[in-house]
Amino acid sequence: MATLEPPKTIMNDDGQPNGEVPDLSQDALLDMYEAMVTTRLLNERGMKLQRQGRIHFYVGSMGQEASHVGFGAALKETDWYFPHYRDTGVAVLRGASIEEMVHQCYGTAEDHIQGRQMPNHYSFKDINFYSISSPLSTQIPHAVGAAYAAQIKDDDVVTGVAFGDGSTSEGDFHVAMNFAGVWNTPTVFLCQNNQWAISVPTEKQTASESFAIKAKAYGFDGVRVDGNDVLALYQASREAVEKARNGGGPTLIEAVTYRMGPHSSSDDPDRYVPQEDLEAWSNRDPIDLFQAFLHEQNHLTESEDEALRERIKDEIQAGVESAENAEGPTIDSLVEDVYAQVPWHLREQADDLKRFYGERPDMDGGH
Amino acid sequence: MATLEPPKTIMNDDGQPNGEVPDLSQDALLDMYEAMVTTRLLNERGMKLQRQGRIHFYVGSMGQEASHVGFGAALKETDWYFPHYRDTGVAVLRGASIEEMVHQCYGTAEDHIQGRQMPNHYSFKDINFYSISSPLSTQIPHAVGAAYAAQIKDDDVVTGVAFGDGSTSEGDFHVAMNFAGVWNTPTVFLCQNNQWAISVPTEKQTASESFAIKAKAYGFDGVRVDGNDVLALYQASREAVEKARNGGGPTLIEAVTYRMGPHSSSDDPDRYVPQEDLEAWSNRDPIDLFQAFLHEQNHLTESEDEALRERIKDEIQAGVESAENAEGPTIDSLVEDVYAQVPWHLREQADDLKRFYGERPDMDGGH
Amino acid sequence: MTLVEAVNDGLNTAMHEDDRVVVLGEDVGVNGGVFRATDGLYDAYGEERVIDTPLAEAGIIGTAMGMALYGLRPVPEIQFLDFIYPGFDQIVNEVAKIRYRSGGQYTAPMVIRTPYGGGIRGGHYHSQSSEAYFAHTPGLKIVIPSTPTDTKGLLLASIQDEDPVMFLEPKRVYRAVKEDVEEGYYETEIGEARIAREGDDVTVIAYGAMLHVALQAAQTAEEEGVSVEVIDMRTLVPFDKDTLEASVKKTGRAVLVQEAPRTGGFMGEISAFLHERLILNLEAPIQRVTGLDTPFPYTLEEEYLPTPTRVLDAVDEVLSY
Amino acid sequence: MTLVEAVNDGLNTAMHEDDRVVVLGEDVGVNGGVFRATDGLYDAYGEERVIDTPLAEAGIIGTAMGMALYGLRPVPEIQFLDFIYPGFDQIVNEVAKIRYRSGGQYTAPMVIRTPYGGGIRGGHYHSQSSEAYFAHTPGLKIVIPSTPTDTKGLLLASIQDEDPVMFLEPKRVYRAVKEDVEEGYYETEIGEARIAREGDDVTVIAYGAMLHVALQAAQTAEEEGVSVEVIDMRTLVPFDKDTLEASVKKTGRAVLVQEAPRTGGFMGEISAFLHERLILNLEAPIQRVTGLDTPFPYTLEEEYLPTPTRVLDAVDEVLSY
Numbered sequence A, B: 001m002a003t004l005e006p007p008k009t010i011m012n013d014d015g016q017p018n019g020e021v022p023d024l025s026q027d028a029l030l031d032m033y034e035a036m037v038t039t040r041l042l043n044e045r046g047m048k049l050q051r052q053g054r055i056h057f058y059v060g061s062m063g064q065e066a067s068h069v070g071f072g073a074a075l076k077e078t079d080w081y082f083p084h085y086r087d088t089g090v091a092v093l094r095g096a097s098i099e100e101m102v103h104q105c106y107g108t109a110e111d112h113i114q115g116r117q118m119p120n121h122y123s124f125k126d127i128n129f130y131s132i133s134s135p136l137s138t139q140i141p142h143a144v145g146a147a148y149a150a151q152i153k154d155d156d157v158v159t160g161v162a163f164g165d166g167s168t169s170e171g172d173f174h175v176a177m178n179f180a181g182v183w184n185t186p187t188v189f190l191c192q193n194n195q196w197a198i199s200v201p202t203e204k205q206t207a208s209e210s211f212a213i214k215a216k217a218y219g220f221d222g223v224r225v226d227g228n229d230v231l232a233l234y235q236a237s238r239e240a241v242e243k244a245r246n247g248g249g250p251t252l253i254e255a256v257t258y259r260m261g262p263h264s265s266s267d268d269p270d271r272y273v274p275q276e277d278l279e280a281w282s283n284r285d286p287i288d289l290f291q292a293f294l295h296e297q298n299h300l301t302e303s304e305d306e307a308l309r310e311r312i313k314d315e316i317q318a319g320v321e322s323a324e325n326a327e328g329p330t331i332d333s334l335v336e337d338v339y340a341q342v343p344w345h346l347r348e349q350a351d352d353l354k355r356f357y358g359e360r361p362d363m364d365g366g367h
Numbered sequence C, D: 001m002t003l004v005e006a007v008n009d010g011l012n013t014a015m016h017e018d019d020r021v022v023v024l025g026e027d028v029g030v031n032g033g034v035f036r037a038t039d040g041l042y043d044a045y046g047e048e049r050v051i052d053t054p055l056a057e058a059g060i061i062g063t064a065m066g067m068a069l070y071g072l073r074p075v076p077e078i079q080f081l082d083f084i085y086p087g088f089d090q091i092v093n094e095v096a097k098i099r100y101r102s103g104g105q106y107t108a109p110m111v112i113r114t115p116y117g118g119g120i121r122g123g124h125y126h127s128q129s130s131e132a133y134f135a136h137t138p139g140l141k142i143v144i145p146s147t148p149t150d151t152k153g154l155l156l157a158s159i160q161d162e163d164p165v166m167f168l169e170p171k172r173v174y175r176a177v178k179e180d181v182e183e184g185y186y187e188t189e190i191g192e193a194r195i196a197r198e199g200d201d202v203t204v205i206a207y208g209a210m211l212h213v214a215l216q217a218a219q220t221a222e223e224e225g226v227s228v229e230v231i232d233m234r235t236l237v238p239f240d241k242d243t244l245e246a247s248v249k250k251t252g253r254a255v256l257v258q259e260a261p262r263t264g265g266f267m268g269e270i271s272a273f274l275h276e277r278l279i280l281n282l283e284a285p286i287q288r289v290t291g292l293d294t295p296f297p298y299t300l301e302e303e304y305l306p307t308p309t310r311v312l313d314a315v316d317e318v319l320s321y
C-alpha cells in the first residue's frame, strides 16, 4: 500500500491544525477527549486487573481511541452504533457508566448481561450501543438490516458499524457491503485498519491497494483517513453520516492506525510486532495529539487535564470496589433469556442444578 | 452499468472480425464450434426429455455457449477446470462423451457417479473437469486451493473457475478472490454475467459498476468481454491464463451475455424476463455468430455443418437409448463412497434395506 | 388449500395484520418464490416489504436479524434448507444467542422459513433434513408442520412469537395434502404435539412429510388388526413432553420416524428421553426408522426414505418383542 | 508432554514424514498459533507449508479442500470451534460430500483441527462443544482425543486417513494432562474406544475433557466401594460399538457424559443405540450428565459444565434404581 496517497489528516504531529478544523463546540471536543482518556485508563487498569487474576481477560484499544471516538462522535444519539470490541470510547461518549462497564468485566449479578459474556463485550440498548459479539464481522449485516428497517419506517436514523482490517476478509463483510449498496441504506462502515489481525499483517490479509477501495466493489465510496487524528476522523465521518442521512447511501471509511498494545490480554505481540513500528507510531499517539490541540486552542489547561484523569481513575477504582463486592449471578439466570419464557426443559435443568449449587453459587475466579 | 464502455468484441453482429482474430488452427476452431453446438443440442433434447418425464430436471445454457467454451478453450488439458453448472461445453471440449453425460442425466448404474446427483451435475476427473455442486460459489475457493497446491508443487497447472453473476454475492466468492490475491495463485475467474440469477436482475444483485471491477477489491485485474463472442472470450482468457501461468497471478473475466432460456426446467421466465431483451439478444446468438464467422473464413461449409449436427443428434439419441435400457444403481452403491471403506453402521443400514428391496431396485421415474 | 398455499395464506394474513412483517429472500418478490410460497405478496405489499435480495444466505439472515433488532418482524426465506449453511453462523452464533448475550436487551424475533426434506428428486442439495443441527442450538425454536391447517396456524404463531423460529416446510407434501383451511387470522400453539390418529397398541412419532408415511402405515396396520397411535410432533424445540409421555405410557411401545440420517438425528434425542423417563412402561425397545447415514441420493431416493412398509416392519418388531 | 504439545509433535512428525502435509489458518505461522499448537513449524517448514491465512474460515476450509483435491494433505486450524460456522457450508456440503457426489473420483482427505469446549473462561464464543453437528453429517469422521498419547497417535492416523476428519481438541486440558509420549511416528486407530479404567458396577462413557471428569468421579466412587468402568470414546463417527456394547453388557448400567447442551447432543445417540441393542441387559435407565440447553455462560461456567459430583450423582441414581 506504499504508493497510495497519505490518508487525510487535520492535525500535524504536534497537534496543530494543518487543515480545516471541524466546527465543534468546546463541550463536544472535551467529551471526545474524555471518552478517549477514559478508554485509555480503563485499558491500563483492565490489563492490570487481568494480570492480577482479578478479571480473566481484557481487550484494549491503545492507539485506536481516535479511530472509534471520532467516528462515534459524528453520529447522533438516536443513530445506532454497532461496535467493534475495541470501541469502549463510543460507549463512554454515549453515556455508559464506568461502573456498568467494570461490572461487565467482572461478570457480576449487577452486570446487565448477568455475567454471560467475556469482559469488554458490552451491550447498552438504552444508548443504542449494540451488543458486542466475539465472532468477527457478524455485526456488519445487522447494521445494514437495521438501517433498512429505519429507512422503511421513515425514521431519521443512520447506523454506524465498526470492525477491524482483518474482519474485511470474512464473508459477512462482503454480503453486508453488497446489500447496503443495492438497498442504498443509511449505513456508515468504519474499518479500523490497525495493521494487524492478531499476528497477521495487512499484506497477508489482502492484496487490495487499500481497504477503502473495497467499497468500489459495491458501488459506493471509500475514504482513507488518519485514524490517529480524531478531528480528521470526525470530519470524514460527519460527511458520510450526513450523506447517509440525506439518502445518499453508504460510505466506507478506512481509519489508518496502529495497534499499540497486544491483541488482547492473551497475546504476546513481541513475537511478531516490529519494535520500530511501535516507536514510529508512538509519535502520533491519538491522545497526545488531541491533548496538544486542546491545550493550544485553550480548551483545556494542564491542571484541568490532570483533574479529569484523577476523576476518571477514581471512578474506575469505585467501579472495581463495587464489582469486587458484588454477588455473582443466580443459577436461575443461567436459563433465563434463552427464550422469552423459560421452557420446561430449561426449568428442569436449572432445578436440577440447584440441588448441587443452591440458588446462587459463590463468585469464583481470583478475587 | 449503462455508462460503462462496451465489453470487448472480436466479431461484429454478422460474425465478421472487427478486431484481431486470435491465432487458432482450423481444428481448434471447429472443436470449439462442435462443443457449442453439442451443448445447444443436448440442451434442446434434455429439456424435451424432462417435459416428457423421462428425466427429472435439466439446466441448460442457451445463449451462454460461447461464454464458457471460449474460456475453456484457453486452458490446457492439464489445467484444472472448476465448472459452473451451465458449462457442458467445456466438458465436451475436454472429451467427455455424450453417452456418459446422458447416463448422468438418467442416473443409471453406468453413470460414473451412480445416480447420486441431479442431471447436469457432471464430474470427470480423467479430463480435469471438477465435480459440479449445486450450492453456488463453493467451487471458487477449491479452484484457489488447487492452484496453490499446484504452485507449491511446481506443477505447470492453472485453474479456471466459472460461476454466475448472482454467485458473486456469496461469501465464498469474496474469500476465494481475496485468498487468490494474497497468494497470487494461477487462477482465472470467469463470471458469466447472464443478467439474471433465476428471477433477480443484476441491478438487484449488486450496485457495483460492473462485475469485472470487483477484482479491484482483491488487488488484481478484471476485464469485461462480450460473452457471446467466443473469439473475444478466448482471447481475453488466453491472456489471463498466460499471465497466471507465468506467475502474474489471478484475473477476473466478466463475460457479458444473456440467459436465453429458463433458469432450469423448473423455471418459468415469462413471469419476469422482458420479451424485448430476448429479441435484442437473439441477434447476437453466440452459435449463429461463430457459424457465420466459420463459413466466411471457409472453415466450415453449410453441408459440413449439417452433417456435424446430424452426427451429434445421433450420438445423443444413442445415449438416450443406452440410458433408457440401463439398470439403476444397487442398494450397496447407496452406502459406498461415503467413506473410503464402508463402516459398520452403513453396512448394517444397507443390509437392512436389502430386506425390502433386494440388491437392485427397479429404476423408477417415467421411463 | 395445499400446504404451500397455506404458507402463502399465512404470510398474506400476517402482512395484512401487522405491518412489521417483511419477507425477504432469493426470488421471493417478482417471481413469487420458486415454490410460489410468496406468490402475489410483491404486488400486494410492494418491494419494500417483499424483498428480492442478492444471492447470499448470510446476508439474508444477517440483515433480517438487523431488521428484527430494530423492531420489524422479518420472515426470511431460504430457497432450500440445503443452502442455509452460508448463513449458519448468523443463525447459531447471532440469532440464537442475542437475547442471552445481551441480557434480554436485544432480541431477534424472526421466522426463518425454508422448504426441507426429500421426495422431489432433488439429489443431495435439494433434499436435506438437517433439523437436528438447529434443534441442538439453544435459543431457537423448531417448528415443522405437516398439514395445511397447522401450517397456517403455526406460521402465524411463529411470526408473533418473541423468539426466533426455524420454520421447516416439508416440500414433498407442499401440494400433496389438501384441506379446507380457516380464513383469516388464527394461531396454533407452538410446543404442542398433535395426536394425528388415536390408537392403543403402539405409538408412532413423526413430523413433516414422515407424518404422512406414519399415517399410511397406521392405516395398513389397522387392516391387519393393529391399533397405532400417530403423533405429529409439530414442534421439536421445545417439544411436547406431556403428549409424548402420555401416549407411550398408554401403548408401552414406540416407533420413531425421521427422514434425516440416522446417527445424531432428532429421534435419537426422543428415544433417549422416552427411555430415561418411561423405562418401566416400555414393553419393547424403542425403534427408529430413519434415512441412511449418507448424503441424500438421487436415483434411489425412494429407497433412502422411510416408507410405510419400513414403518410397519418396525411396528411388527416392537409388537413381537 | 502436554496435550497441546502432543498436537505440535504430531504435526511436526507428520510434516517431517510426508511433504504433502501443509498447515493453514489464522495465526498458525509466525505466531505459532494462539495456543502454540503450531509453534516452530513455520521456522521448520517455511511459509509455503505453514500458511498464515486471511481471516475467513470459509476460505480456510474451502482452499484447504482445493489443496486436498489436488493431492496435498492440508491440516487447517480453526482458531476456536466457535468460529467454524462461516466455513460450515464448505464442511457439510463440500468436504463431507465430494467423495460421494463424484462417485469416488474426487476426495478431500484433510484434518480440520480445532480447540473446543469450556473451562477456560471463554464465554459463549470460546467454549462451544458442537460436535453433534458434525457427527450428524455423513462423510465426516469425528475424532476427539483426551490424552497426549492418543492425541499424537490419532492426529497422525487422521492425517493419513483417506477421509476428512474433524479433530476436536479439548482445550481445557491442553496443559492440564501430561504424559510421556512416544517419540517418532505412530498411529492410534480411528474408530476404537479405549477402556480408560476397568470396573464392574457401572459404565461411564465420555470423551474429551469430560473423560477426566469421569475418571475423577470413578476415583471417588471407588473410595465409596463402587467400581466404575470408564470408556473414552475417542472416535464419535464411526464409533466403537463393540467396546461400548461389551462394557454395558457387563455392567448393566450406563452414565453418559457430554459437556455440550443436552438436547440433540451426541450422547442422545449413544443412549438410543445402547437402549436399542441392550434393553434386556439394562438394570436401570441410561443417564446423561450434560451441559445445559443454553448458550455457554461466562461467570457460571463451572456450574454449567458437568462435574465429578454430578457424574457421581448419576452413578448413584443408576445404582439405586
Ligand SMILES: Cc1ncc(C[n+]2csc(CCOP(=O)(O)OP(=O)(O)O)c2C)c(N)n1
Binding pocket: A086, A134, A135, A136, A163, A164, A165, A166, A167, A168, A192, A194, A196, A197, A198, A259, A263, D026, D055, D079, D083, D086
Ligand atoms: C469468525 C472469527 N474468527 C476468528 C476469530 C478470532 N479472532 C479474534 S480477534 C482476531 C483478529 C481480528 O483482527 P481485526 O479484524 O483486524 O481486528 P483487530 O483485533 O485488529 O481490531 C481473530 C482472528 C474471531 N473472533 N471470529
Ligand SMILES: Cc1ncc(C[n+]2csc(CCOP(=O)(O)OP(=O)(O)O)c2C)c(N)n1
Binding pocket: B086, B134, B135, B136, B163, B164, B165, B166, B167, B168, B192, B194, B196, B197, B198, B259, B263, C026, C055, C079, C083, C086
Ligand atoms: C448457496 C445457494 N443458494 C441458492 C441456490 C439456489 N439457486 C440455484 S441457481 C440460482 C441462481 C444463480 O444465479 P447465477 O449465479 O447468476 O447463475 P446463473 O444461474 O444465472 O447461471 C439460485 C439462487 C443455490 N443453488 N445455492
Ligand SMILES: [Mg+2]
Binding pocket: A164, A165, A166, A192, A193, A194, A195, A196, A197, A198
Ligand atoms: Mg486489525
Ligand SMILES: [Mg+2]
Binding pocket: B164, B165, B166, B192, B193, B194, B195, B196, B197, B198
Ligand atoms: Mg446469472
